[in-house]
Amino acid sequence: MWSKKRVYLDYAAGVAANPSSPHEEGRQAKAMLEDARMTIARLVEVQSDDVIFTSGATESNALAILGSVHALRALAGSDVPGRSTMHVLYLPSAHASIVENVKLLERDGVTIEALPIRDYRVDTDALAKMIKLETVLIAMDAVCGETGVVWNTREVRQVLDRSLSAHGGSRILLHVDASQAPLTEKITRAHFGADLLTFDGAKVGDIRGVGALIAHRTIPLTPLYKGGGQERGMRPGTEAPELAEKFAAALTAAASGRAAFRAAAEVNRTRLSELITGAIPNVYIQEGRIQAPHILNLALPGRDTDYLVAVLDEAGYSVSTRSACETDSEEGSRAVFALTGDTEKARATLRIAWNADTESRALTRFVEALVQAAAFIDTGIQR
DSSP: OOOSSOOOOOGGGOSSOOTTOSSHHHHHHHHHHHHHHHHHHHHHTSOGGGEEEESSHHHHHHHHHHHHHHHHHHHTTTTOTTOSSOEEEEOTTSOHHHHHHHHHHHHTTOEEEEOOEETTEEOHHHHHHHOOTTEEEEEEESBOTTTOBBOOHHHHHHHHHHTTTTTTTOOOEEEEEOTTOTTTSOOOHHHHTOSEEEEEGGGTSSOOSOEEEEEOTTSOOOOSSOSOOTGGGTSOSOOOHHHHHHHHHHHHHHHHHHHHHHHHHHHHHHHHHHHHHHHSSSOEEEOOSSBOTTEEEEEOTTSOHHHHHHHHHHTTOOOBSSOGGGTTOSSOOHHHHHHHOOHHHHTSEEEEEOOTTSOHHHHHHHHHHHHHHHHHHHHHHHO
């Protein structure tokens, strides 16, 4: 009775099949989306519906920070005693999508404070004294995208847990942006001690436009906007199953290759550090006790590192001075200043980062080019 040849007549819902559509193509798209969700959930060791797909880390961080605080504010006066006035702590060296969204909360009357840093760690002793009955959220990253410092998120969680009884029994949420973690760190929620967790496709593969926020259904969240019931109603808009599938595959590949990449990166980092500090005077390396080995941050005080980047670009090497989201800042690296308190170092940074596809000999050639470029700039300064 019916023709077996299918004719797609739902282009108004999308050129590619919409996973919310009821027909066969829509069901196939939905199955692809849910398979990707399940894969990510298994890697993070959470339930499948804890995974909310977004456009990337910036949106995930905004939903975590703004969405949780707005939801808790809506609950205030009912079953959240002491939280009509709210207090949020944040890591000042974190990505702009954390810092700037926390500052948006301040405009709404939320009291905000920067987390204390000591020796490239959150100072947990000082943190314990900063927690108030009104504290509802701490927002930080797992790995600093500019310096590669691995933050002590679990120690922060322990402080929050110890303060639970003194805090009236209300759990303080810990949001961790783990975008930079998958290549070298475990990515389970328990590993970070997080309630809310951010991932980004572009940081694990050549996949732009997709990310995820990990959040259990029991965590109050208010969507940033309305327009549909997708992603538990937390992120309205047509999902992108193909991007989700690629994102899940990239996270899987990162997990399987993590140990080998980390070992190789540690060797390369040690070698690069020795070559650079042995050949370039007055150069400093920003690093913590625990370090993502594939990110090397240098400070070259007195040099114009923006010019140095341009010279290296001409030589065929792509490096940056700081996060791409803050390249227009005239103050230098906000992250390095937060870590060191040194303005000169913050204004003269260079970030080198590589992945498993980067050959060791290419890194060696880069060091040779960097030494030549730094010498060229130093000659100009001396003149």
